[in-house]
Amino acid sequence: MAELVFFSGTMDCGKSTLALQMDHNHRARGRSGLVLTKHDRAGEAVLSSRLGLSRDALEVTDELDFWDLVVQQATHGRPIQYLICDEAQFYLPEQVDQLARIVDECDIDVYAFGITADFRTALFPGSQRLIELADRLEVLQVEALCWCGRRATHNARVIDGHMVVEGDQVVVGDVAGGDPSVVEYEVLCRRHHMRRMTSHAARQQSPDPDLLPFDLDLCPLPGRQPTA
Ligand SMILES: Nc1ncnc2c1ncn2[C@@H]1O[C@H](COP(=O)(O)OP(=O)(O)O)[C@@H](O)[C@H]1O
Numbered sequence: 396m397a398e399l400v401f402f403s404g405t406m407d408c409g410k411s412t413l414a415l416q417m418d419h420n421h422r423a424r425g426r427s428g429l430v431l432t433k434h435d436r437a438g439e440a441v442l443s444s445r446l447g448l449s450r451d452a453l454e455v456t457d458e459l460d461f462w463d464l465v466v467q468q469a470t471h472g473r474p475i476q477y478l479i480c481d482e483a484q485f486y487l488p489e490q491v492d493q494l495a496r497i498v499d500e501c502d503i504d505v506y507a508f509g510i511t512a513d514f515r516t517a518l519f520p521g522s523q524r525l526i527e528l529a530d531r532l533e534v535l536q537v538e539a540l541c542w543c544g545r546r547a548t549h550n551a552r553v554i555d556g557h558m559v560v561e562g563d564q565v566v567v568g569d570v571a572g573g574d575p576s577v578v579e580y581e582v583l584c585r586r587h588h589m590r591r592m593t594s595h596a597a598r599q600q601s602p603d604p605d606l607l608p609f610d611l612d613l614c615p616l617p618g619r620q621p622t623a
């Protein structure tokens with residue numbers, strides 16, 4: 396029986412890599428599928444992973460009707476058995492409803508990949524609908540880590556090293572390493588997200604590089620009070 400599965404996690408935890416692997420494995424067994432994405436960092440109509448792999452994909456626009464898409468494919472003699480849907484947090488809730496209908500009425504597997512929450516910890520509308528409708532939620536096994544060493548569970552938006560909590564929900568960007576004058580993201584544990592303590596801020600408080608990436612709370616020094 397077909398399933399709607401939502402693979403989620405923070406940014407940079409391997410979702411797009413897994414999406415490419417799943418497409419590869421299904422294709423290798425002769426199954427026919429479609430790969431879709433929306434606002435990938437690498438540009439339009441491409442699904443890219445930070446491991447260096449990428450492939451062509453259909454760009455999901457607000458106008459796209461997934462139901463019409465699979466019906467069209469079938470009527471043109473290209474029946475679909477699975478859909479890979481990356482950056483699904485950006486899909487409209489009604490598009491997620493269409494995906495659920497495709498699973499139930501066409502017996503097509505839908506594998507969706509995306510972050511659940513934005514930089515303010517609010518659910519993206521597409522992710523909220525996926526959580527409401529999915530047969531299964533899968534949290535990725537590879538843990539992205541906060542600078543302190545704990546598992547990263549939240550996405551921070553960072554401008555000039557400082558975490559911001561106001562702005563548009565959707566701003567396409569990457570985790571640190573690019574041009575620091577533009578918006579970038581950093582994954583943090585909840586504690587440091589709530590304290591707005593990015594790696595930059597932590598370094599300013601504790602400039603000795605030997606103290607990073609270890610969190611003093613996790614690895615206290617004798618006689619020293621935790622700072623972060
Ligand atoms: N140079 C590298 N060597 C090994 N693994 C890497 C390298 N660069 C990135 N990765 C892995 O790729 C993951 C990010 O994969 P990606 O599919 O782009 O993430 P997501 O789609 O969740 O944002 C990182 O968590 C890391 O495990």
Ligand SMILES: Cc1cn([C@H]2C[C@H](O)[C@@H](COP(=O)(O)O)O2)c(=O)[nH]c1=O
Nearest residue numbers: 406407510513514550564565566567568
């Ligand atoms: C937290 C957050 C992220 N985004 C954007 C940034 C990236 O372009 C994608 C996530 O991609 P990834 O493959 O999971 O790294 O989402 C955003 O627009 N708004 C946010 O709050």
